[in-house]
Amino acid sequence: MKLKQGSFLWYLYLDKLYCLLSVRNVKALLEYFHLLDVHHNNTLNDVLFYHFLRHVTSWKRTQIMIVFNMLDWNAMGEIGFDQFYMLVCILLAQQNHLEEQFIFRHSRPVFELLDLDGELRIGADHFHMYNFLFNIKKQELRELYHDFDITGDRRLNYKEFKLFTIFTMDKYQEKQKAEKEQGKTAPLKKKRPHRFILSSKLF
Amino acid sequence: MEEKPFRAPLGSRDSDDSSPDNDTRNLWTRATLSQPKLNVPRSKICDDSDAEGSSLGSKTRRGYSRKAGRESGGGWEEREDGEDKVGCRPGDLHGHLSLEMELRRGSILGSHLEEDVDSKTETEVSSSESWLSMSRHTPHGAYWIEQQNRLPLPLMEVVENEALEILTKALWSEDGPDHFLTKHLQRYIEGLKRRRSKRLHLVMY
Numbered sequence: 416m417k418l419k420q421g422s423f424l425w426y427l428y429l430d431k432l433y434c435l436l437s438v439r440n441v442k443a444l445l446e447y448f449h450l451l452d453v454h455h456n457n458t459l460n461d462v463l464f465y466h467f468l469r470h471v472t473s474w475k476r477t478q479i480m481i482v483f484n485m486l487d488w489n490a491m492g493e494i495g496f497d498q499f500y501m502l503v504c505i506l507l508a509q510q511n512h513l514e515e516q517f518i519f520r521h522s523r524p525v526f527e528l529l530d531l532d533g534e535l536r537i538g539a540d541h542f543h544m545y546n547f548l549f550n551i552k553k554q555e556l557r558e559l560y561h562d563f564d565i566t567g568d569r570r571l572n573y574k575e576f577k578l579f580t581i582f583t584m585d586k587y588q589e590k591q592k593a594e595k596e597q598g599k600t601a602p603l604k605k606k607r608p609h610r611f612i613l614s615s616k617l618f
Numbered sequence: 619m620e621e622k623p624f625r626a627p628l629g630s631r632d633s634d635d636s637s638p639d640n641d642t643r644n645l646w647t648r649a650t651l652s653q654p655k656l657n658v659p660r661s662k663i664c665d666d667s668d669a670e671g672s673s674l675g676s677k678t679r680r681g682y683s684r685k686a687g688r689e690s691g692g693g694w695e696e697r698e699d700g701e702d703k704v705g706c707r708p709g710d711l712h713g714h715l716s717l718e719m720e721l722r723r724g725s726i727l728g729s730h731l732e733e734d735v736d737s738k739t740e741t742e743v744s745s746s747e748s749w750l751s752m753s754r755h756t757p758h759g760a761y762w763i764e765q766q767n768r769l770p771l772p773l774m775e776v777v778e779n780e781a782l783e784i785l786t787k788a789l790w791s792e793d794g795p796d797h798f799l800t801k802h803l804q805r806y807i808e809g810l811k812r813r814r815s816k817r818l819h820l821v822m823y
Binding site for chain 2: 421463
Protein backbone atom coordinates (compact mmCIF):
# COMPACT_ATOMS: atom_id res chain seq x y z
CA MET A 416 0.00 0.00 0.00
CA LYS A 417 1.23 3.44 -0.90
CA LEU A 418 -0.35 6.73 0.07
CA LYS A 419 -1.31 8.93 -2.84
CA GLN A 420 1.50 11.39 -3.47
CA GLY A 421 0.51 14.96 -2.70
CA SER A 422 -2.44 13.94 -0.53
CA PHE A 423 -2.75 15.43 2.93
CA LEU A 424 -1.73 12.24 4.71
CA TRP A 425 1.35 12.04 2.53
CA TYR A 426 2.61 15.21 4.24
CA LEU A 427 2.24 13.75 7.73
CA TYR A 428 4.80 11.61 9.49
CA LEU A 429 5.09 9.52 12.61
CA ASP A 430 7.61 9.92 15.34
CA LYS A 431 9.88 6.95 14.65
CA LEU A 432 10.35 6.12 18.31
CA TYR A 433 6.79 6.24 19.60
CA CYS A 434 4.98 5.84 16.28
CA LEU A 435 2.55 8.66 17.01
CA LEU A 436 1.72 11.96 15.38
CA SER A 437 2.90 15.24 16.82
CA VAL A 438 0.35 17.57 18.40
CA ARG A 439 0.53 19.88 15.42
CA ASN A 440 -0.15 17.05 13.01
CA VAL A 441 -3.04 15.84 15.12
CA LYS A 442 -4.53 19.33 15.01
CA ALA A 443 -4.31 19.40 11.26
CA LEU A 444 -5.76 15.91 11.08
CA LEU A 445 -8.66 16.99 13.25
CA GLU A 446 -9.42 19.85 10.86
CA TYR A 447 -9.35 17.37 8.01
CA PHE A 448 -11.67 15.02 9.86
CA HIS A 449 -14.12 17.84 10.56
CA LEU A 450 -14.15 18.79 6.88
CA LEU A 451 -15.09 15.23 5.99
CA ASP A 452 -17.69 15.08 8.75
CA VAL A 453 -20.48 16.27 6.48
CA HIS A 454 -23.35 15.60 8.85
CA HIS A 455 -21.67 17.15 11.90
CA ASN A 456 -21.82 14.00 14.00
CA ASN A 457 -18.08 13.91 14.77
CA THR A 458 -18.09 10.67 12.82
CA LEU A 459 -17.61 9.32 9.31
CA ASN A 460 -20.16 6.91 7.96
CA ASP A 461 -19.23 3.97 5.74
CA VAL A 462 -19.72 5.87 2.47
CA LEU A 463 -17.47 8.76 3.43
CA PHE A 464 -14.95 6.39 4.96
CA TYR A 465 -14.85 4.31 1.81
CA HIS A 466 -14.33 7.29 -0.49
CA PHE A 467 -11.67 8.73 1.81
CA LEU A 468 -9.61 5.55 1.77
CA ARG A 469 -10.22 5.02 -1.94
CA HIS A 470 -8.83 8.48 -2.57
CA VAL A 471 -5.71 8.30 -0.41
CA THR A 472 -4.70 4.63 -0.63
CA SER A 473 -4.46 1.89 -3.21
CA TRP A 474 -6.71 -0.49 -1.26
CA LYS A 475 -9.58 -2.33 -2.88
CA ARG A 476 -13.19 -2.18 -1.78
CA THR A 477 -13.05 -5.43 0.21
CA GLN A 478 -9.95 -4.30 2.10
CA ILE A 479 -11.54 -0.95 2.92
CA MET A 480 -14.68 -2.58 4.26
CA ILE A 481 -12.61 -5.02 6.34
CA VAL A 482 -10.84 -2.05 7.90
CA PHE A 483 -14.13 -0.26 8.49
CA ASN A 484 -15.61 -3.26 10.26
CA MET A 485 -12.48 -3.61 12.34
CA LEU A 486 -12.58 0.03 13.46
CA ASP A 487 -16.31 0.19 14.00
CA TRP A 488 -15.92 -1.67 17.24
CA ASN A 489 -19.23 -0.35 18.61
CA ALA A 490 -21.06 -1.52 15.49
CA MET A 491 -22.62 1.92 15.00
CA GLY A 492 -21.91 2.09 11.28
CA GLU A 493 -19.72 5.12 11.89
CA ILE A 494 -16.22 5.77 13.13
CA GLY A 495 -15.12 8.61 15.37
CA PHE A 496 -11.90 10.58 15.50
CA ASP A 497 -10.14 8.13 17.84
CA GLN A 498 -10.51 5.33 15.35
CA PHE A 499 -9.64 7.65 12.48
CA TYR A 500 -6.45 8.67 14.25
CA MET A 501 -5.49 5.06 14.81
CA LEU A 502 -6.11 4.28 11.15
CA VAL A 503 -3.93 7.18 10.05
CA CYS A 504 -1.13 5.98 12.33
CA ILE A 505 -1.37 2.49 10.82
CA LEU A 506 -1.30 3.93 7.29
CA LEU A 507 1.72 6.08 8.05
CA ALA A 508 3.51 3.17 9.73
CA GLN A 509 3.03 1.16 6.56
CA GLN A 510 4.06 4.03 4.34
CA ASN A 511 7.28 4.56 6.29
CA HIS A 512 8.03 0.86 6.86
CA LEU A 513 7.56 1.11 10.60
CA GLU A 514 5.14 -1.80 10.98
CA GLU A 515 7.31 -3.75 13.41
CA GLN A 516 7.92 -0.73 15.56
CA PHE A 517 4.27 0.23 15.49
CA ILE A 518 3.09 -3.19 16.58
CA PHE A 519 5.71 -3.23 19.31
CA ARG A 520 4.84 0.22 20.64
CA HIS A 521 1.09 -0.26 20.47
CA SER A 522 0.77 -3.98 21.01
CA ARG A 523 -2.28 -3.70 23.25
CA PRO A 524 -4.55 -1.70 20.91
CA VAL A 525 -3.38 -3.71 17.91
CA PHE A 526 -4.16 -6.93 19.77
CA GLU A 527 -7.62 -5.63 20.68
CA LEU A 528 -8.29 -4.67 17.08
CA LEU A 529 -7.34 -8.11 15.83
CA ASP A 530 -9.32 -9.82 18.59
CA LEU A 531 -12.59 -9.53 16.71
CA ASP A 532 -14.57 -11.89 18.89
CA GLY A 533 -13.42 -10.44 22.18
CA GLU A 534 -12.05 -13.77 23.36
CA LEU A 535 -8.63 -12.38 24.30
CA ARG A 536 -7.16 -14.72 21.70
CA ILE A 537 -6.27 -14.20 18.07
CA GLY A 538 -6.72 -17.01 15.61
CA ALA A 539 -4.54 -17.41 12.53
CA ASP A 540 -7.46 -16.67 10.20
CA HIS A 541 -8.05 -13.26 11.81
CA PHE A 542 -4.40 -12.42 11.60
CA HIS A 543 -4.34 -13.47 7.99
CA MET A 544 -7.35 -11.28 7.22
CA TYR A 545 -5.45 -8.20 8.36
CA ASN A 546 -2.00 -9.01 7.07
CA PHE A 547 -2.32 -6.27 4.43
CA LEU A 548 -2.40 -3.74 7.29
CA PHE A 549 0.83 -4.79 8.92
CA ASN A 550 2.61 -6.40 5.98
CA ILE A 551 2.91 -9.80 7.59
CA LYS A 552 3.62 -12.47 5.00
CA LYS A 553 2.11 -15.95 5.03
CA GLN A 554 5.39 -17.62 5.87
CA GLU A 555 5.98 -15.23 8.76
CA LEU A 556 2.48 -15.92 10.03
CA ARG A 557 3.12 -19.66 9.99
CA GLU A 558 6.38 -19.17 11.89
CA LEU A 559 4.63 -16.86 14.31
CA TYR A 560 2.10 -19.47 15.31
CA HIS A 561 4.68 -22.22 15.34
CA ASP A 562 7.15 -20.36 17.55
CA PHE A 563 4.94 -18.33 19.84
CA ASP A 564 1.87 -20.45 20.45
CA ILE A 565 3.18 -21.60 23.81
CA THR A 566 -0.16 -22.77 25.14
CA GLY A 567 -0.68 -24.86 22.03
CA ASP A 568 -4.27 -23.83 21.42
CA ARG A 569 -3.43 -22.51 17.92
CA ARG A 570 -4.35 -19.02 19.01
CA LEU A 571 -2.30 -16.26 20.52
CA ASN A 572 -3.15 -14.66 23.83
CA TYR A 573 -1.78 -11.22 24.66
CA LYS A 574 1.44 -12.46 26.28
CA GLU A 575 2.31 -14.62 23.30
CA PHE A 576 1.49 -11.76 20.97
CA LYS A 577 3.69 -9.41 22.97
CA LEU A 578 6.57 -11.87 22.81
CA PHE A 579 6.14 -11.92 19.06
CA THR A 580 6.28 -8.11 18.87
CA ILE A 581 9.46 -8.05 20.97
CA PHE A 582 11.05 -10.67 18.75
CA THR A 583 10.17 -8.90 15.50
CA MET A 584 11.37 -5.61 16.95
CA ASP A 585 14.76 -7.16 17.78
CA LYS A 586 15.01 -8.57 14.26
CA TYR A 587 14.10 -5.18 12.80
CA GLN A 588 16.77 -3.40 14.83
CA GLU A 589 19.43 -5.92 13.84
CA LYS A 590 18.46 -5.42 10.22
CA GLN A 591 18.77 -1.66 10.59
CA LYS A 592 22.19 -2.00 12.20
CA ALA A 593 23.37 -4.24 9.40
CA GLU A 594 22.08 -1.77 6.79
CA LYS A 595 23.81 1.08 8.57
CA GLU A 596 27.10 -0.78 8.59
CA GLN A 597 26.73 -1.62 4.93
CA GLY A 598 26.12 2.05 4.22
CA LYS A 599 29.36 2.97 5.99
CA THR A 600 31.53 0.47 4.09
CA ALA A 601 29.97 1.08 0.64
CA PRO A 602 31.33 4.64 0.05
CA LEU A 603 34.88 3.45 0.93
CA LYS A 604 34.68 0.72 -1.71
CA LYS A 605 33.44 3.19 -4.34
CA LYS A 606 36.39 5.57 -3.83
CA ARG A 607 39.13 3.06 -4.70
CA PRO A 608 38.44 2.68 -8.44
CA HIS A 609 38.25 6.48 -8.78
CA ARG A 610 41.74 6.87 -7.28
CA PHE A 611 43.03 4.16 -9.57
CA ILE A 612 41.68 5.97 -12.64
CA LEU A 613 43.31 9.25 -11.59
CA SER A 614 46.69 7.65 -11.03
CA SER A 615 46.56 5.80 -14.35
CA LYS A 616 45.91 9.12 -16.13
CA LEU A 617 48.90 10.80 -14.51
CA PHE A 618 51.36 8.06 -15.31
CA MET B 619 3.34 37.27 21.04
CA GLU B 620 1.81 36.18 17.76
CA GLU B 621 3.97 34.02 15.56
CA LYS B 622 3.86 34.74 11.89
CA PRO B 623 3.02 31.80 9.68
CA PHE B 624 5.91 30.11 8.01
CA ARG B 625 5.41 29.25 4.37
CA ALA B 626 7.11 26.01 3.58
CA PRO B 627 7.30 25.23 -0.12
CA LEU B 628 4.82 22.55 -1.14
CA GLY B 629 7.36 20.85 -3.31
CA SER B 630 9.76 20.36 -0.43
CA ARG B 631 8.53 16.84 0.10
CA ASP B 632 8.64 15.88 -3.53
CA SER B 633 12.30 15.28 -4.10
CA ASP B 634 14.62 13.18 -2.07
CA ASP B 635 17.48 15.59 -2.48
CA SER B 636 16.08 18.22 -0.11
CA SER B 637 18.64 19.14 2.45
CA PRO B 638 18.55 16.65 5.31
CA ASP B 639 19.12 19.45 7.79
CA ASN B 640 15.96 21.25 6.74
CA ASP B 641 13.61 18.27 6.78
CA THR B 642 11.97 18.03 10.19
CA ARG B 643 11.44 14.31 9.69
CA ASN B 644 15.19 13.78 9.64
CA LEU B 645 15.44 15.56 12.95
CA TRP B 646 12.98 13.03 14.29
CA THR B 647 15.22 10.31 12.84
CA ARG B 648 18.27 11.74 14.58
CA ALA B 649 16.35 12.04 17.80
CA THR B 650 15.48 8.35 17.65
CA LEU B 651 19.00 7.34 16.65
CA SER B 652 20.27 9.11 19.74
CA GLN B 653 18.07 6.84 21.83
CA PRO B 654 18.82 3.38 20.52
CA LYS B 655 17.80 1.46 23.60
CA LEU B 656 14.22 0.54 24.22
CA ASN B 657 14.61 0.75 27.98
CA VAL B 658 13.67 4.38 28.18
CA PRO B 659 12.61 5.37 31.70
CA ARG B 660 8.93 4.92 32.20
CA SER B 661 8.31 8.47 33.46
CA LYS B 662 9.96 9.87 30.37
CA ILE B 663 7.87 7.81 28.00
CA CYS B 664 4.80 8.61 30.02
CA ASP B 665 5.36 12.37 29.84
CA ASP B 666 6.16 12.24 26.15
CA SER B 667 3.22 10.11 25.24
CA ASP B 668 0.94 12.35 27.25
CA ALA B 669 2.27 15.43 25.50
CA GLU B 670 1.61 13.85 22.12
CA GLY B 671 -1.95 13.14 23.08
CA SER B 672 -1.35 9.47 22.73
CA SER B 673 -4.86 8.30 23.35
CA LEU B 674 -4.36 5.89 20.51
CA GLY B 675 -7.32 3.59 20.63
CA SER B 676 -8.57 5.09 23.88
CA LYS B 677 -12.03 3.76 23.27
CA THR B 678 -11.15 0.23 22.36
CA ARG B 679 -13.19 -2.58 23.77
CA ARG B 680 -10.92 -3.05 26.78
CA GLY B 681 -10.80 0.67 27.61
CA TYR B 682 -7.11 0.90 26.74
CA SER B 683 -5.64 4.32 27.37
CA ARG B 684 -2.07 5.60 27.24
CA LYS B 685 -0.55 2.32 28.22
CA ALA B 686 1.40 1.78 25.01
CA GLY B 687 4.09 4.23 26.03
CA ARG B 688 4.59 2.58 29.38
CA GLU B 689 4.59 -0.90 27.93
CA SER B 690 7.24 0.11 25.48
CA GLY B 691 9.56 1.00 28.32
CA GLY B 692 11.24 -2.39 28.05
CA GLY B 693 8.88 -4.37 30.24
CA TRP B 694 5.34 -5.44 29.82
CA GLU B 695 2.56 -6.30 32.16
CA GLU B 696 -0.41 -8.51 32.00
CA ARG B 697 -3.59 -6.57 31.51
CA GLU B 698 -6.39 -9.04 31.42
CA ASP B 699 -8.51 -6.94 33.74
CA GLY B 700 -9.40 -3.45 34.88
CA GLU B 701 -8.33 0.06 34.12
CA ASP B 702 -4.73 1.14 34.06
CA LYS B 703 -3.63 3.71 36.59
CA VAL B 704 -1.76 6.43 34.85
CA GLY B 705 0.99 7.74 37.05
CA CYS B 706 2.06 10.55 34.74
CA ARG B 707 1.17 14.14 35.35
CA PRO B 708 0.56 16.18 32.23
CA GLY B 709 0.87 19.31 34.35
CA ASP B 710 4.63 18.75 34.82
CA LEU B 711 5.22 18.65 31.12
CA HIS B 712 3.01 21.66 30.58
CA GLY B 713 5.09 23.68 33.05
CA HIS B 714 8.25 22.58 31.32
CA LEU B 715 6.73 23.51 27.97
CA SER B 716 5.79 27.05 28.98
CA LEU B 717 9.20 27.71 30.57
CA GLU B 718 10.98 26.53 27.44
CA MET B 719 8.74 28.66 25.24
CA GLU B 720 9.48 31.79 27.29
CA LEU B 721 13.21 31.21 27.13
CA ARG B 722 13.16 30.65 23.39
CA ARG B 723 10.92 33.60 22.55
CA GLY B 724 13.31 36.13 24.02
CA SER B 725 16.20 35.12 21.80
CA ILE B 726 14.77 33.91 18.52
CA LEU B 727 11.66 35.91 17.70
CA GLY B 728 10.85 35.41 14.08
CA SER B 729 14.15 33.66 13.45
CA HIS B 730 12.55 31.28 10.97
CA LEU B 731 11.03 33.95 8.73
CA GLU B 732 12.87 34.70 5.48
CA GLU B 733 12.14 38.46 5.72
CA ASP B 734 13.82 38.76 9.10
CA VAL B 735 17.06 37.07 8.14
CA ASP B 736 18.69 40.28 6.92
CA SER B 737 17.73 42.31 9.92
CA LYS B 738 19.05 39.80 12.46
CA THR B 739 22.05 40.89 14.46
CA GLU B 740 25.04 38.61 14.78
CA THR B 741 24.24 37.88 18.39
CA GLU B 742 20.73 36.78 17.49
CA VAL B 743 22.05 34.60 14.69
CA SER B 744 24.59 32.99 16.93
CA SER B 745 22.07 32.51 19.72
CA SER B 746 19.55 30.96 17.34
CA GLU B 747 22.21 28.72 15.84
CA SER B 748 23.44 27.65 19.20
CA TRP B 749 19.87 27.07 20.30
CA LEU B 750 19.21 25.05 17.16
CA SER B 751 22.24 22.89 17.70
CA MET B 752 21.45 22.57 21.39
CA SER B 753 17.86 21.66 20.69
CA ARG B 754 18.97 18.92 18.37
CA HIS B 755 20.93 17.36 21.18
CA THR B 756 18.41 17.99 23.95
CA PRO B 757 15.66 15.46 24.34
CA HIS B 758 12.89 15.91 21.82
CA GLY B 759 14.80 18.62 20.04
CA ALA B 760 12.89 17.94 16.86
CA TYR B 761 9.62 18.44 18.73
CA TRP B 762 10.68 21.88 19.97
CA ILE B 763 11.85 22.96 16.57
CA GLU B 764 8.55 21.87 15.09
CA GLN B 765 6.65 23.84 17.69
CA GLN B 766 8.26 27.03 16.43
CA ASN B 767 6.73 26.64 13.00
CA ARG B 768 3.12 27.10 12.13
CA LEU B 769 1.41 24.86 9.65
CA PRO B 770 2.25 26.13 6.20
CA LEU B 771 -0.80 27.88 4.80
CA PRO B 772 -0.85 26.00 1.52
CA LEU B 773 -1.37 22.83 3.56
CA MET B 774 -4.84 24.00 4.61
CA GLU B 775 -5.67 24.60 0.96
CA VAL B 776 -4.52 21.07 0.21
CA VAL B 777 -6.75 19.82 3.03
CA GLU B 778 -9.83 21.66 1.77
CA ASN B 779 -9.30 20.76 -1.86
CA GLU B 780 -8.81 17.13 -1.03
CA ALA B 781 -11.88 17.01 1.21
CA LEU B 782 -13.88 18.57 -1.62
CA GLU B 783 -12.65 15.95 -4.08
CA ILE B 784 -13.52 13.09 -1.75
CA LEU B 785 -16.97 14.44 -0.96
CA THR B 786 -17.75 15.10 -4.62
CA LYS B 787 -16.90 11.49 -5.47
CA ALA B 788 -19.06 10.34 -2.56
CA LEU B 789 -21.94 12.43 -3.91
CA TRP B 790 -21.67 10.95 -7.42
CA SER B 791 -21.76 7.45 -6.01
CA GLU B 792 -24.90 8.05 -3.91
CA ASP B 793 -27.85 6.00 -5.14
CA GLY B 794 -30.64 7.97 -3.58
CA PRO B 795 -30.68 11.47 -5.08
CA ASP B 796 -33.76 12.44 -3.07
CA HIS B 797 -32.48 11.06 0.22
CA PHE B 798 -32.03 13.75 2.87
CA LEU B 799 -28.41 12.68 3.52
CA THR B 800 -27.58 13.07 -0.18
CA LYS B 801 -29.13 16.52 -0.24
CA HIS B 802 -27.27 17.44 2.93
CA LEU B 803 -24.02 16.33 1.31
CA GLN B 804 -24.81 18.36 -1.79
CA ARG B 805 -25.46 21.52 0.23
CA TYR B 806 -22.30 20.99 2.24
CA ILE B 807 -20.21 20.64 -0.92
CA GLU B 808 -21.70 23.81 -2.34
CA GLY B 809 -20.90 25.62 0.90
CA LEU B 810 -17.30 24.42 0.76
CA LYS B 811 -16.96 25.57 -2.86
CA ARG B 812 -18.34 29.00 -2.02
CA ARG B 813 -15.95 29.34 0.88
CA ARG B 814 -13.02 28.34 -1.31
CA SER B 815 -13.93 30.78 -4.08
CA LYS B 816 -14.33 33.59 -1.53
CA ARG B 817 -10.89 32.88 -0.17
CA LEU B 818 -9.35 32.79 -3.64
CA HIS B 819 -11.11 36.05 -4.44
CA LEU B 820 -9.63 37.67 -1.32
CA VAL B 821 -6.16 36.37 -2.11
CA MET B 822 -6.29 37.78 -5.63
CA TYR B 823 -7.44 41.27 -4.59
